[in-house]
Amino acid sequence: MTSIGTGYDLANSIFSPDGRNFQVEYAVKAVENGGTSIGIRCKDGVVLAVEKIVTSKLLKPGANKRIATVDRHLGVVYSGMIPDGRHFIDRARDEARSWRDTFKTPISTADLASRMGGYMQAYTLYQSVRPFGITAIVGGFDSTEEAPVDGEVGSGPACGAGGKVAGKTHGGPFLYMIEPSGLYWGYYGAATGKGRQAAKAELEKLDLGGPGGPTLTLEQAVKEAARIIYVAHDDSKDKEFELEMTWISGADGPTKGCIGRERLSVGEKALDEDEDEEEGKEEKMEE
């Protein structure tokens, strides 16, 4: 590695003769050491999950959450360097807030991904900065209701010209993954971090991208996400981990369009009683 990069890996904004930015590639390495994060976009929602490695018994179980709320309908999980992720989330919150200030409406998942992709890309351009050592998964549910304007008081014209197109639908569950280079794609299912290979293999087995859209329900996706994190976990390297999950549905679903309304983190001991835990979650979702 060192021999290839010699001279060209010391700073951003310097390409190697064969067109690579080594700083970005090193940042990807940092991500590959982080705990596995996954996201699943299903029929009626999005699930985010992360394998939170317990680095010390002195850490309070369930504290130091890794999945963050960015706006009511948006959540972010990431693998890699946690401080970088924290800054990423701060910025995402600022973007969501400024979008609301400008347009009086929530930012769409796609727009947030675009803004954040651009932000991360900017960190690959200058000598004075290093790229983000994270890959972030952005999940959200854009409202399918009439476009809600913050602070609106009426419902607009009931008939006649009002800019409404009958039968037109919009919004829905969306999932994006943003890499240290600033590259981002929309995904049916996304995985990053240590166990990404195993996780991707599992995700590919799910019915997420059929022609009629995914058939997997949120309920099933929550179970699958939990399972995949366990599958992707490497027992030989890291003993203890916590599974942290969150999910979001539309306004008619269990979370009523708000992320983080139901969030849980399951300790490692839950591994044995995996099935029971799942039952418990299902009940919670029915509420």
Add this chain to the structure above:
Amino acid sequence: MDHRPQAWGRPRDDVYGAYDASYLQSGGPKTATQSPIVTGTSVIAIKFKDGVVMAADNLASYGSLARFTDVKRLRPFLSTSVVGFGGDVSDMQFLTRHLNELAIDEAYEHESSPTSSSEDDPNAPPAGQLNAANLHKYLSKLMYRRRNDFDPLWNQILVAGFDSASAPFLASVDLRGTTFTSPSLATGFGAMLAQPIMRRYAATEADAARLTREEAVKVVKECMKVLFYRDARSLDRYSIAVVTKDGVELSEDEQLERQSWAFAERIKGYGTQTV
């Protein structure tokens, strides 16, 4: 022809004469809100043993013109409190947006703490989250600050929900930052017409603590009817919210029922009458 950009898109002076912009250039100092423009009328609310009921009609008036007839003047906050706005509608929209931001900030704050709030009371709101009493204090500081800046938010606001001791909470704050609480509260015309009716049922906190939800809703609906009869800036479509420990139940499209206009037949002396 005058080709300067300043003249673009304006009637030609040589044809129509100069545009008299004098009335636009007031020449005065910068002005803040000096009077409300589009307004909502009364908001009424009464406490009962398990919570608070609040109602406001769906009308926004422009002077005496019934301008908007589907305006929602009750706003839930964090699904644990309700805020009802009387007065200027644009200031209400400003405040609503502000509260929206506040609610999102709350979501950031409380994601880092464990979800389970209290072991013994599963219905208690998440620990540390803003309750109605906190929200009222926040709004009153905001309103008082704006009056100190001589740039008031032209509203009277009722806040309903629960306080830190999980008891029903109801309080008011107005454009001057004046705050008060009472077992029942009403803004605007409601203070004259609805408040005496509500006080019959909940004169004291002890009375309110005996009132059932059904009774409280009935009283509020009755008051809305009286207000529609006698307040010329009111509407028969209204919103009603019930706040209990289980959350906020908000219905935004209620119709006044069992109206009786029999008394109107006996009124004489207005307009053309043949008999």
Add this chain to the structure above:
Amino acid sequence: MAAMFSQNPLMNGPNYSVNDAPRVNAPEGAREHRFDPYTDNGGSTLAIAGADFTIMAGDTRLTSGYSINSRHHPKLFKIGGTTADQKDATIVLSVVGFAADGEALKERLDAICKMYRYRHGKPMSVKACAQRLSTILYQKRFFPYYAYAILGGLDEEGKGAVYSYDPVGSYEREQCRAGGAAASLIMPFLDNQVNFKNQYIPNSGEGHALQERERRPLTRTEVETLVKDAFDGAVERHIEVGDGLQMMAITRHGIEEVFLPLKKD
């Protein structure tokens, strides 16, 4: 040719779209308003200092115009305790006038007393607190707190102390003081009953030879009766006073608070 151009002299100079129009005669930051930031929320307060106690009282009605906003809105506040419920406070502030200013004033004084306690490791004396309150009021001389404040406590010798204020901070230590809507009704009654003004010993002489009744400090029970009588009288004659009577007794054992009913009409 001239008609090609504007007849308007303005058009020969720079012209402006509506938004670009310069603001003439607008001094920087000057503002003109119809908004009245003040209102009178009625109510009355009263304080009487005894030999080793101070009694403070206020009605609990809050009005605006002819409307009663609340029947239970306390006007007396314990100041400078270490906890939210102020159970170890030793000073009481009463405010009457514009309720929002009163509330703001109370919160500022309370915060200052708390800061004093943290900095000096001891509670503020009434004397210091009284001077500080005057300063707070005077600092807003040109946009005053529209509040008539009375501060009560025990002085360094343990004697009852009452300080009364006008809205801009002029203050004085007194034996007794009534404030607010019914002040002019209650004050003469106090002059007569607390300071024994116009009370003479019967048959002690004619004209200037009349001997004044000897002044003596009142007992706590006497004062409490006086307070109740004063408010019962004020309630009868002033529409902004009524509903409830909040009374606090400050003694060396702490502060006792009671709520008594008044007429609600």
